[in-house]
Amino acid sequence: MNKYKRNQRIGALMKIFAEKPNYIFSYNYFCEMFNAAKSTISEDIAIVKELVEEIECGKIETMAGASGGAVFIPLLGKKEKEDILKGLCDLFSQKNRIIAGRFIYMTDLFNDPNVVSNIAKIIASEFSGVKIDYVVTVETKGIPVAILTAQKLNVPVAVIRRNNKVTEGATVSINYVSGSSNNIQTMSLSRRSLKENCKVLLVDDFMKGGGTAKGMADMMREFNAQVVGTAVVIETKEPEKKLVDNYLSLMVLNRFNDKDETIEIEPNLKLLK
């Protein structure tokens, strides 16, 4: 079996932690992987812990004892959060995004792993101290955000569907009123997607009136699930009063102008306090 040098172990540990944030690795796992004594691994972890703090990408928490382990919790510093939000606002307010019917085309951004990964970094960082069992979203555009956020939080996703599908088994369906258009719509979720009494983080791409978020919250009641947070990527400034109260948006769409094709989006300043 290979023996690794210290800087090799540090490198490998950082790769392992980065690929599975919020996952508790046991010391034994590392001991076997590196063919090294627990005391050696402990020293390695201490170095990694210091490094993670120094480069300000989060923290390493360690658990002592026979079943001891270590977990990497990614957290963003204020500067990085600011940079990411500024970059996102620039992307979402690019020219040529206004399309027929006074909509803003954002699909390309919500399907770009680099963009979505930055969005997920912020959401996961903001809800890092909160106990979460599932990230819940509604199809379709919010799915990449949900899956990358869930990956960072190390929890599964549940996707609420617009239509009832045969491959979902027994489902719960509810009707809800779209906050902005007053249309009645249906959403359904497989009974198997959530465990009873779980804690969920709701995630969606866009919020205007808040009808979808409210629908999701109503759906969660059917599962006796507790909503511990709601995150949307972009909210519109108007209407100021949404159908849900507690939610976190990353960006605020102030206004846009069809004629000169300007879109005004700014970071949610609450995030930068």
Added chain:
Amino acid sequence: MNKYKRNQRIGALMKIFAEKPNYIFSYNYFCEMFNAAKSTISEDIAIVKELVEEIECGKIETMAGASGGAVFIPLLGKKEKEDILKGLCDLFSQKNRIIAGRFIYMTDLFNDPNVVSNIAKIIASEFSGVKIDYVVTVETKGIPVAILTAQKLNVPVAVIRRNNKVTEGATVSINYVSGSSNNIQTMSLSRRSLKENCKVLLVDDFMKGGGTAKGMADMMREFNAQVVGTAVVIETKEPEKKLVDNYLSLMVLNRFNDKDETIEIEPNLKLLK
């Protein structure tokens, strides 16, 4: 500005590479980040390169010259591929997955970032040498696989929708025949989602007759896009003849039995050659 020790730089480099595979980082980027000379960074990269080969997680390629840089290309060894595929087969053939209408419930697995990340690792590794501009999928269940595969390949995703949405702008719609049920269905894709003459990797969760994959390929023709690969997570053994010829499946569903609730799924042996 901070000065970092070698093992700290090695650790930070591994984290950076792991979080953005297939992305070319310039030496200058690292020099600035670590406040270090190019010669130092070159030595660091050489150590990282050796490490990546030693732990068999892929390779680091370096480009010389003024605009030189380095890129981490994740590749799976045969042993890891085998382990992942075996784990996936175990999960997908768990008891209690057979639901009314003789369907297998798989949604929870396709929404679990750990499961999907393993699936994406294999697909990205298999298509690692191929020039790909986009990963393309059809909503809904394939989206997590597409986004995590695309993240590993460092390309964007395009999601074909079942319905035409107002937020997608101008779309191209086609009708296609579902291979297994002979139903005629519609799929549509925003004109903005793909650049002309691009190369695409098609990804989907499940293939029975191959009708959806053929529909996706037909759609790609409308965009003058070249299909350079098709990957599905699970294919059914029957019908043996699908509507598409060249595709790669990770697993094969041989048969399942409602009565004793056994599901027989095995790894695609082609992957383990």
